[in-house]
Amino acid sequence: MTTIPLLTLNDGRKIPAIGFGTYPLDNPQAEAAVREALAAGYRLFDTAARYGNESGVGTGLLSFDVGREDIFVTTKLRGAEQGFDSTLRAFEASLERLKMSYIDMYLIHWPLPGKDLYVESWKAMIRLQKEGRVRSIGVSNFLPEHLQRLIDETGVTPAVNQIEMHVDFAQAAQREVDSKLGILTQAWSPLGRGDILKDPTLGRVAERHGRTPAQVMLRWVVQTGSVPIPKSAHPERMRANLRVFDFQLTDEDMRDLATLDAPSHRTGGDPATYIEE
């Protein structure tokens, strides 16, 4: 089984250097996938209230003989529940669905600047962290101005910013801001949702190392110092996706991969304008 390195967050806690994504699995699928992923060696699991699968994730995690302290569970606050009191209530509901007494990481899923409630939500998350209900707190899809406002208004810097990031949508500017603020960047859709895996340049780099294009994409994220959270419903892919800590991309590889990067390769919403349905 692959041993996964740990990284240290700005609050002193440790986080696995790769995790397992669970969107768009439903409850039964998530339960089965989480069981397989645990057996494969994953210890970081990513879910969200909005995915509707926290219950399946929680059941899957219960069913395996791994200590609670050895797994790291991330869930997220959905947009409809932003606000101080509603964040506290939403957190309790997530905890109940996950069947856990604490969560390792709670993220604001999207900033939704039009609602202007992310600072209030953040204040509730700071309280939950002080109470020990959540170990670490962070955000997702936050742009530099959103991060700065949280810090200016509360003095508390998020531990993580989980953003769309794949080799062809490399997010260098946002990562630089995250890094300067001491925030760990997590990469969602690190495989670009599978679309880019047939690219010939990526294929050539993979061939040089005797690896798959997916492993090169995940290794690229790891080499930028970020944490990928790939999703797969297939046990053999889950295992292969973990084997990214025993080879290194060269400068030439990184230069070749940089040619794939373009802002138009975004697959999800633009955080400046995105509105959660």
Ligand SMILES: NC(=O)c1ccc[n+]([C@@H]2O[C@H](COP(=O)([O-])OP(=O)(O)OC[C@H]3O[C@@H](n4cnc5c(N)ncnc54)[C@H](OP(=O)(O)O)[C@@H]3O)[C@@H](O)[C@H]2O)c1
């Ligand atoms: N914070 C946010 O706003 C946000 C947004 C989107 C996603 N996320 C999180 O990020 C996680 C990952 O993102 P994602 O699921 O959108 O995309 P992804 O992990 O980049 O790609 C998943 C797709 O790649 C396929 N795949 C996985 N491993 C493969 C391999 N080795 N070879 C070929 N194909 C492979 C999967 O198919 P199979 O399942 O059939 O293997 C699936 O279709 C999500 O599950 C979710 O937890 C967060």
